[in-house]
Amino acid sequence: MAKIIVVTSGKGGVGKTTTSSAICTGLALRGHKTAVIDFDIGLRNLDLIMNCERRVVYDFVNVINEEATLKQALIKDKRCENLFILPASQTRDKDALTKEGVERVLNELKDMGFEYIICDSPAGIEHGAFMALYFADEAIVVANPEVSSVRDSDRILGILQSKSRKAEQGERVIEHLLITRYDPHRVARGEMLGVADVEEILATKLLGVIPECQSVLKASNQGVPVIHDTESKAGKAYADAVARLLGEQVEHRFLNPEHKSFFQRLFRRTA
Amino acid sequence: MMSLFDYFSRKKNNTASIAKERLQVIVAHERRQNKQPDYLAALQKDIMEVIKKYVDIDIDSIEVQLDNHGNFSVLELNVTLPDKLPAAKTGNSR
Numbered sequence: 088m089a090k091i092i093v094v095t096s097g098k099g100g101v102g103k104t105t106t107s108s109a110i111c112t113g114l115a116l117r118g119h120k121t122a123v124i125d126f127d128i129g130l131r132n133l134d135l136i137m138n139c140e141r142r143v144v145y146d147f148v149n150v151i152n153e154e155a156t157l158k159q160a161l162i163k164d165k166r167c168e169n170l171f172i173l174p175a176s177q178t179r180d181k182d183a184l185t186k187e188g189v190e191r192v193l194n195e196l197k198d199m200g201f202e203y204i205i206c207d208s209p210a211g212i213e214h215g216a217f218m219a220l221y222f223a224d225e226a227i228v229v230a231n232p233e234v235s236s237v238r239d240s241d242r243i244l245g246i247l248q249s250k251s252r253k254a255e256q257g258e259r260v261i262e263h264l265l266i267t268r269y270d271p272h273r274v275a276r277g278e279m280l281g282v283a284d285v286e287e288i289l290a291t292k293l294l295g296v297i298p299e300c301q302s303v304l305k306a307s308n309q310g311v312p313v314i315h316d317t318e319s320k321a322g323k324a325y326a327d328a329v330a331r332l333l334g335e336q337v338e339h340r341f342l343n344p345e346h347k348s349f350f351q352r353l354f355r356r357t358a
Numbered sequence: 359m360m361s362l363f364d365y366f367s368r369k370k371n372n373t374a375s376i377a378k379e380r381l382q383v384i385v386a387h388e389r390r391q392n393k394q395p396d397y398l399a400a401l402q403k404d405i406m407e408v409i410k411k412y413v414d415i416d417i418d419s420i421e422v423q424l425d426n427h428g429n430f431s432v433l434e435l436n437v438t439l440p441d442k443l444p445a446a447k448t449g450n451s452r
Contacts, residue, residue, distance in 0.1 A: 233377075234377050234380060234381055237381055237385075238381060238384060238385060238388075241385045241388065241389070242388070242392075245388075245389065245392050249392075274374065276371070277371060277372030277373065277374050277375065278371065278373055278374060279374055280374050280377050280378060280381075281374065284374065284377075284378045288378065288381050288382060288385055289385075
């Protein structure tokens with residue numbers, strides 16, 4: 088049975104597309120047949136992050152409007168055997184996504200034997216974001232340790248609990264919290280919300296913490312999902328998150344600062 | 359155990375704890391609001407209009423809340439009147 092996982096956040100720029108690309112790649116690398124759908128109609132970017140922008144012929148809206156078949160629109164990832172990308176339309180607007188159309192595409196993907204379907208949500212809480220989360224079995228809520236992002240994440244969690252199909256059926260979407268751009272040094276200095284703080288406020292189970300890492304920009308520059316950079320902290324943290332998503336028990340890494348300053352060394356001897 | 363250095367540096371610039379407190383307040387408030395039916399905001403506005411006819415108050419001094427207690431609901435209306443009641447606008451004004 089295929090699992091539909093939405094990657095959402097409310098706020099923009101927190102790392103939804105980076106996360107979608109890393110998670111879908113991670114699942115495919117672990118041998119699961121995975122599809123990733125860009126729901127950001129009019130502002131597609133997943134294709135750039137996945138480095139398939141020049142291979143887009145048909146898109147999600149074409150499939151919904153039956154102007155192309157799903158097989159024609161799906162782009163096979165160059166690096167992973169089991170990974171397929173369904174790009175968003177660049178020219179239409181979000182209203183092109185109908186509930187019936189989205190459901191039909193998701194069902195067709197299930198029939199094709201996909202085990203995981205990752206829905207990359209647009210920012211905001213409008214129609215596109217709603218369509219991305221409506222059919223979800225699970226949700227990865229991406230948040231930065233920063234007030235506006237945490238507040239928006241709480242809004243999205245509320246919507247998942249009240250407006251999703253699962254909620255309508257009296258069930259619950261399984262929610263995961265993924266904190267990105269985490270800077271343990273700033274947390275130690277009391278300048279940034281810590282993991283425990285964000286977890287406590289949102290009361291959601293932690294899937295992973297992605298540290299602020301130069302590898303993320305390097306990866307997007309090249310169109311290589313950061314999880315392929317197995318040497319980088321962000322890459323490792325995403326690989327851990329994928330393992331947890333698959334039910335494995337993996338300890339969280341990169342939560343504490345690595346290097347201590349001279350003063351901290353001096354005063355922390357007994358601590 | 360908190361080190362001496364942490365103790366002094368934390369006092370001065372622990373903005374994270376301010377962020378946490380602010381978030382806890384606003385998130386709790388918004389969760390309450392989102393659970394309430396849509397008509398409550400309109401109801402609050404109408405009640406305010408009525409009270410305004412008699413007393414000078416502003417929108418923040420009215421709080422309407424709906425609480426569910428098992429099989430019954432309580433509609434709570436909280437109006438904060440100004441400290442010193444001004445002369446009534448209508449009715450027995452001379």
